Amino acid sequence: MPQVFVKTFGCQANKSDSERILGDYLSRGYSETSNWHEADEVVINTCSVRQSAEDRVTGFLLNIDKYFADKPRPKIILTGCMLHFKEKEIMALLPQIDEILPIGEVGFNQKAIRKDKDKAFIPISSGCNSFCTFCIVPFSRGRERSRPLVDIVKEVEDLASEGYTEVTLLGQNVNSWGLEKVGVALRKLFMDKENFNGETIPSNQSQYFKPQDTPPFVTLLRAVSKINGIKKISFFTSNPWDFWDELIDEIAVNSKIDRFIHLPVQSGSNRILKLMNRGYTRESYLSLINQIKTKIPDAIFGTDIIVGFPGETDDDFNDSLSLIKDVGFKVAFIARYSPRPGTASDRLFPDDVSAKVKKERWEILDQIANKDNLKTRPIVP
Numbered sequence: 001m002p003q004v005f006v007k008t009f010g011c012q013a014n015k016s017d018s019e020r021i022l023g024d025y026l027s028r029g030y031s032e033t034s035n036w037h038e039a040d041e042v043v044i045n046t047c048s049v050r051q052s053a054e055d056r057v058t059g060f061l062l063n064i065d066k067y068f069a070d071k072p073r074p075k076i077i078l079t080g081c082m083l084h085f086k087e088k089e090i091m092a093l094l095p096q097i098d099e100i101l102p103i104g105e106v107g108f109n110q111k112a113i114r115k116d117k118d119k120a121f122i123p124i125s126s127g128c129n130s131f132c133t134f135c136i137v138p139f140s141r142g143r144e145r146s147r148p149l150v151d152i153v154k155e156v157e158d159l160a161s162e163g164y165t166e167v168t169l170l171g172q173n174v175n176s177w178g179l180e181k182v183g184v185a186l187r188k189l190f191m192d193k194e195n196f197n198g199e200t201i202p203s204n205q206s207q208y209f210k211p212q213d214t215p216p217f218v219t220l221l222r223a224v225s226k227i228n229g230i231k232k233i234s235f236f237t238s239n240p241w242d243f244w245d246e247l248i249d250e251i252a253v254n255s256k257i258d259r260f261i262h263l264p265v266q267s268g269s270n271r272i273l274k275l276m277n278r279g280y281t282r283e284s285y286l287s288l289i290n291q292i293k294t295k296i297p298d299a300i301f302g303t304d305i306i307v308g309f310p311g312e313t314d315d316d317f318n319d320s321l322s323l324i325k326d327v328g329f330k331v332a333f334i335a336r337y338s339p340r341p342g343t344a345s346d347r348l349f350p351d352d353v354s355a356k357v358k359k360e361r362w363e364i365l366d367q368i369a370n371k372d373n374l375k376t377r378p379i380v381p
């Protein structure tokens with residue numbers, strides 16, 4: 001029986017994809033090995049969020065090269081976010097690769113092989129339409145695709161019948177599930193409620209979603225929480241512009257839904273938020289946090305923040321610092337800006353904050369944001 005080894009870099013979405021990639025291999029008669037030295041095929045599920053993540057992939061391939069220098073090496077398949085490079089570029093950059101596997105080919109419904117027998121991660125959407133200027137996801141994972149509700153509910157029902165009690169719904173914009181046909185710019189307008197006028201919805205959008213409709217993600221949460229045996233539902237990662245009032249109300253009244261809310265802010269400076277194309281302001285983000293705190297007093301928050309975005313001044317950085325203090329996050333994943341080839345920020349803005357300043361800012365934010373949370377604090381990026 002041929003053996004496969006799946007190496008995963010990066011976020012929970014990649015880990016979840018790897019569970020389904022492994023499922024695909026096992027359904028084709030492979031067995032899993034936990035030792036890449038013994039494998040017939042090695043699948044590398046890559047991360048591109050920062051240059052350092054891609055460097056780790058290169059390092060792993062060099063180890064394989066070294067070990068198999070004088071013996072036949074396994075077939076090497078590359079998947080995940082490094083597929084934002086064109087096939088030719090990948091082959092030039094990583095000559096060890098024999099094949100590439102677009103993640104969409106594995107599909108949402110391929111049976112996942114999960115190590116955990118109590119908690120499960122369920123992909124509900126993939127890709128992104130938001131085009132934050134620093135982010136590679138819309139290029140690496142493509143446009144947003146939502147998995148049908150019936151398929152998600154069926155997978156959770158099956159898991160519940162196997163004894164699983166906790167599920168985490170996953171998506172790059174998990175709370176935008178079902179809204180890919182509605183323009184992001186329009187939904188971002190909803191967040192800025194003071195300036196929002198429902199009549200400004202273009203007619204080709206209003207056929208899909210009206211402000212008075214129940215947001216699709218709320219409908220999904222209600223459907224999943226009705227499943228017998230499921231005691232806790234988490235979701236990850238939310239974005240601020242689709243965090244509707246109805247979603248806050250649903251979390252408030254539904255005791256199965258996790259009180260931990262991960263809401264990436266990326267910067268506390270309005271000037272930088274605009275350059276990032278985040279579509280909200282510091283004020284509207286804080287107003288959302290306050291609204292959640294009012295309706296869900298036991299809510300706890302996580303966030304992602306980038307330091308050293310092009311042109312970030314001391315004042316911009318201090319805005320991020322004060323926002324962190326104002327919100328009181330339980331955990332903050334702080335990243336030093338790293339230009340990703342092909343993104344708008346790489347094309348438009350020089351990477352002009354020095355590595356030294358990025359490191360200093362990273363240390364200051366990490367100390368403030370994560371000082372009470374040493375067990376879960378992120379490793380230096």
Ligand code: SF4
Nearest residue numbers: 128130131132135137
């Ligand atoms: S950071 Fe922006 S572009 Fe990247 S996945 Fe999140 S919402 Fe999409």
